[in-house]
Amino acid sequence: MAHYDLRVDEETLEPNQYFKIRTQAVQALKGMGEDPYPHKYHVDMSLTEFIGKYSRLQPEDHLTDVVLNVSGRIHAKRAASSKLLFYDLRGEGVKLQVMASSKFYTSAKEFEAINGKLRRGDIAGVRGNPGKTKKGELSIIPIEMTLLSPCLHMLPHLHSGLKVKETRFRQRYLDLILNDYVRQNFVTRCKVITYLRSFLDQQGFLEVETPMMSQIPGGAVARPFVTRHNELDLKLYMRIAPELYHKMLVVGGLDRVYEIGRQFRNEGVDLTHNPEFTTCEFYMAYADYNDLMKVTEELLSGMVKHITGGYKITYHPDGPEGKACEIDFTPPFRRVSMTHDLAKIMDVTFPPPETYDSDETRKFFDELCSQKRVECPPPRTTARLLDKLVGEFLEVTCIDPTFICDHPQIMSPLAKGHRTVKGLTERFELFVMKKELCNAYTELNDPIKQRELFEQQAKAKAEGDDEAMFIDETFCTALEYGLPPTAGWGMGIDRLTMFLTDSNNIKEVLLFPIMKPDDNKAAAPV
Known part of the structure; x- marks a missing residue:
């Protein structure tokens, strides 16, 4: 897993270096019998539907009796601690926070394994419960996360965006992302x-x-x-x-x-x-x-x-x-x-x-x-x-x-x-x-x-x-x-x-x- 953990600071890497490391990591996963490109992932609800249905929850609500699968592209990954990470999951023009806590996983090892794999730009599936943080931000609280398709290139940050028209029009998929x-x-x-x-x-x-x-x-x-x-x-x-x-x-x-x-x-x-x-x-x-x-x-x-x-x-x-x-x-x-x-x-x-x-x-x-x-x-x-x-x-x-x-x-x-x-x-x-x-x-x-x-x-x-x-x-x-x-x-x-x-x-x-x-x-x- 050494290649996939990217112990070095990702932001300091040149684009070609990043691409090489991510490609090697994907090949390493395949070598260990894992499939980073699964054939199918069942989605119960779109991100838009999830937000519309559960936005009225109160701060600190956690619907443990509701288990749903959603998916999207990861635009941000933030670590509050080694056992608590936050992701911004985006799709359909909306954003949903993923509040990943090790206490809701079957084991700490499983929690570390999946969160060591996921990077900004990856498409991921999230199985978990609707909830809200103490500050009132709607989230899905995962019991399981799945890498559905890795992004091999370093994704630009949303705050800096993609503004160069030449790049936007040539790579419309990146423009849309x-x-x-x-x-x-x-x-x-x-x-x-x-x-x-x-x-x-x-x-x-x-x-x-x-x-x-x-x-x-x-x-x-x-x-x-x-x-x-x-x-x-x-x-x-x-x-x-x-x-x-x-x-x-x-x-x-x-x-x-x-x-x-x-x-x-x-x-x-x-x-x-x-x-x-x-x-x-x-x-x-x-x-x-x-x-x-x-x-x-x-x-x-x-x-x-x-x-x-x-x-x-x-x-x-x-x-x-x-x-x-x-x-x-x-x-x-x-x-x-x-x-x-x-x-x-x-x-x-x-x-x-x-x-x-x-x-x-x-x-x-x-x-x-x-x-x-x-x-x-x-x-x-x-x-x-x-x-x-x-x-x-x-x-x-x-x-x-x-x-x-x-x-x-x-x-x-x-x-x-x-x-x-x-x-x-x-x-x-x-x-x-x-x-x-x-x-x-x-x-x-x-x-x-x-x-x-x-x-x-x-x-x-x-x-x-x-x-x-x-x-x-x-x-x-x-x-x-x-x-x-x-x-x-x-x-x-x-x-x-x-x-x-x-x-x-x-x-x-x-x-x-x-x-x-x-x-x-x-x-x-x-």
Whole structure:
């Protein structure tokens, strides 16, 4: 047992030394016929349930007639004497004290043996009685403790925590062990998805699953990931959006469908973008974008109130040390017209929307971007130039939820033309804290017009716009069978979760975000 007792001060050991000693100790246990990794441990009650049931005990109570098994990870070990030790057992985001006294064990030898094995970070099972100390701290008083899985690395102390983001995101398991708020972030994310499903199910929507790989990436303007099927010798694209599949389902008579799932876009990584992200999309026959604005207000305001208790949340856009902003999700949400309000803010008269596909209009916006020093890398198409201007002057005004409506047709190749203003579409994007959260429109269901717009996208792609759409013949054929009047909607779940958890980095709400290769893989975990 010499190796396992670690007679030297553990805190003075280098991480590699600690790992070596713990590994040797585990091997020593195996050599003595003990199994430090048992197959099963029966747990009678979670730590949360234990605390809820026995927190009303009085100081010095000791329920000797109640014997329970609980388990968790040891975060602290303190010796009051050779015969009395205290452990902090943590799990499910809560802590329970273990008050281990030799007088409640069958023998002093057994007491010394198990307490000589257990270290901070180990997962342990505790069989014992509920009780409270003289000072009134709820505890489990063990008659038996079992090592369930040893921790071979030195666990950082909770008071110093794990704060280095690089380590937190690469070793999320360690982040979850040490930072309770991280666990809560993902509990909130789960609540968002649960509420979404419940809301849409109650509205009569059917949840569907569509392909993650296809021969043509469609449904959005984005750069796709490319892969290959070896057996078929076929180039495939990872899904950038499920939209075209969903609309084909509506053609087939599934009038209300939705999908919560992953999208993949071969784009940059920053505070609000990850190449792999989660969306919810739904399609609703016999509805238009006006209907979906009302649905969006009802859904989001109800969700925020359900999760937080009110319509207003506090958000720090620049991180915990930055200035706090209040976001008010009280319906109805503000509405602005994209080109009309952009021209008003810039104090410029724009060309008529019906001319937006002309070269003269492209030159106008090209010169306007140059004049306003708004950067737009090539190709400098009208759609891209206008998008940059909107981001620079209009989106920045959207703090509380704001619908930016009526996008030009050249920016919306899948949206139906506006019923009163030629050149615009019946589309909206919902922005919160200057960031896009939702995108929706009355769907274009004219197959001839759709093919024309796809051909315009193909022309843009030929000119160097690698985010432009492909022509999807399968989808065009489906439209020829008749898509009823339909409205479609999509929302980024990651971004919404960022707002509800006061996170300004998307990596905080992704369990395993994409990271650059680690050049120091052999380094200690902390």
